[in-house]
Amino acid sequence: xxxxxxxxxxxxxxxxxxxxxxxxxxxxxxxxxxxxxxxxxxxxxxxxxxxxxxxxxxxxxxxxxxxxxxxxxxxxxxxxxxxxxxxxxxxxx
Amino acid sequence: xxxxxxxxxxxxxxxxxxxxxxxxxxxxxxxxxxxxxxxxxxxxxxxxxxxxxxxxxxxxxxxxxxxxxxxxxxxxxxxxxxxxxxxxxxxxxxxxxxxxxxxxxxxxxxxxxxxxxxxxxxxxxxxxxxxxxxxxxxxxxxxxxxxxxxxxxxxxxxxxxxxxxxxxxxxxxxxxxxxxxxxxxxxxxxxxxxxxxxxxxxxxxxxxxxxxxxxxxxxxxxxxxxxxxxxxxxxxxxxxxxxxxxxxxxxxxxxxxxxxxxxxxx
Numbered sequence: 001x002x003x004x005x006x007x008x009x010x011x012x013x014x015x016x017x018x019x020x021x022x023x024x025x026x027x028x029x030x031x032x033x034x035x036x037x038x039x040x041x042x043x044x045x046x047x048x049x050x051x052x053x054x055x056x057x058x059x060x061x062x063x064x065x066x067x068x069x070x071x072x073x074x075x076x077x078x079x080x081x082x083x084x085x086x087x088x089x090x091x092x093x
Numbered sequence: 094x095x096x097x098x099x100x101x102x103x104x105x106x107x108x109x110x111x112x113x114x115x116x117x118x119x120x121x122x123x124x125x126x127x128x129x130x131x132x133x134x135x136x137x138x139x140x141x142x143x144x145x146x147x148x149x150x151x152x153x154x155x156x157x158x159x160x161x162x163x164x165x166x167x168x169x170x171x172x173x174x175x176x177x178x179x180x181x182x183x184x185x186x187x188x189x190x191x192x193x194x195x196x197x198x199x200x201x202x203x204x205x206x207x208x209x210x211x212x213x214x215x216x217x218x219x220x221x222x223x224x225x226x227x228x229x230x231x232x233x234x235x236x237x238x239x240x241x242x243x244x245x246x247x248x249x250x251x252x253x254x255x256x257x258x259x260x261x262x263x264x265x266x267x268x269x270x271x272x273x274x275x276x277x278x279x280x281x282x283x284x285x286x287x288x289x290x291x292x293x294x295x296x297x298x299x300x301x302x303x304x305x306x307x308x309x310x311x312x313x314x315x316x317x318x319x320x321x322x323x324x325x326x327x328x329x330x331x332x333x334x335x336x337x338x339x340x341x342x343x344x345x346x347x348x349x350x351x352x353x354x355x356x357x358x359x
Contacts, residue, residue: 007101022277027241028284035248035288 035079040073047073054084063089097128099201100320100332101230103254104152105246107217109238109268113303114325115214116144118234120312123178127209129167130179132201133217134212134226136191139183146173147180151207156184161194165203174315179208180326189221194228210332219253227254233262234294234327239269248268248289263294265328269300271342295328298342 042050053073058064070085102115112135120129124209132155133141133187142148155170161236165181181204183193203210227233237247243350247264254262266285268309273279286293306313313322313328320340327337 022272022275024280024284027280028288031241031244031280031288034245038245038249039252 036073037081058086065089095209097205099205099211099230099234100234101215101227102234102236103226103250104236105250106243109236111236111244112140112144114215114236114265115141115212117312117314117325118329119178121244121314121326122210125329125333128177129210130181130204130208132211132213133183134213134222135146136183136187136189136222136244139185141214143310144178144307145180151182154182154184156187156191159192159200183252191226194225197228208344223329227257227259230259233259235262235264236267237264238267244288251289251291254311262291264291265295265297267297268299269296269342273304294331295324296339299326309336312331
């Protein structure tokens with residue numbers, strides 16, 4: 001009985017230190033995404049145009065699966081990088 | 094005499110504590126025996142005079158100086174409490190375009206002759222007022238709070254400050270709450286430094302005493318029992334080249350902390 005009351009008191013005073021609500025991680029993720037957009041200074045439309053240009057250049061030399069092209073600007077630790085994935089169909093003879 | 098150093102205090106977002114920081118760092122540096130001039134570059138929305146409690150002493154302002162209506166020394170208000178500290182107030186009834194970047198550079202160049210530090214309180218935003226504020230600066234202090242919107246604007250401002258040739262700006266994180274950081278509801282210092290990729294100059298805890306000090310027009314560094322005041326004093330000493338670790342943000346005065354200590358949970 002005494003122990004359980006002590007536990008309750010302990011629980012009450014330690015409650016505020018639990019770290020499970022965690023909206024700060026949401027804040028951090030949102031910020032990282034927003035800053036990628038801010039820093040690149042490209043509108044979504046310009047981004048699409050750049051993608052189309054790149055695809056045009058690449059398909060001049062190799063055949064890629066246009067449906068599966070994946071292109072994104074992302075953060076990798078300190079640096080920002082544009083990561084593009086062009087799945088090959090087959091090489092031209 | 095060696096030339097003084099001009100530092101702009103800026104943020105992008107409004108309401109994060111530029112004016113409070115300028116007033117307190119200036120006062121703290123003057124307490125360390127440095128000659129300091131604060132410049133309110135927020136033309137049309139001046140407030141640094143109010144935070145310093147000097148609003149009744151304004152006769153001339155920054156625009157009067159650049160328009161040669163008075164001499165520079167006539168417009169510089171001597172602080173009530175410290176003879177090393179001066180304020181050059183902004184004009185309240187004029188437009189931001191009443192002063193140019195070149196004029197600001199000349200003004201700051203002149204002030205550097207007699208001062209150790211010139212702290213320029215920048216207006217919010219990224220328009221002409223901001224450009225004027227950074228025009229004569231040797232270095233920049235960026236203020237943010239631990240919020241998404243403030244950090245985003247800080248990132249933008251860091252880029253603009255560097256583009257203007259003011260290199261290696263340093264960050265002050267203002268109004269941080271340890272209790273919220275501990276329970277994961279506020280971004281911590283490392284989160285923000287990682288995102289902004291910038292050096293930290295200081296961390297200032299949220300402190301009710303700031304409201305009281307602003308009410309009275311007395312910078313909080315003048316009272317000894319406030320964490321925020323201690324944080325600003327630490328920052329001033331870092332500006333002077335001292336190596337002082339970031340302060341422990343634990344608020345020892347909160348009711349809960351006292352009880353926890355009493356029942357042996359801390």
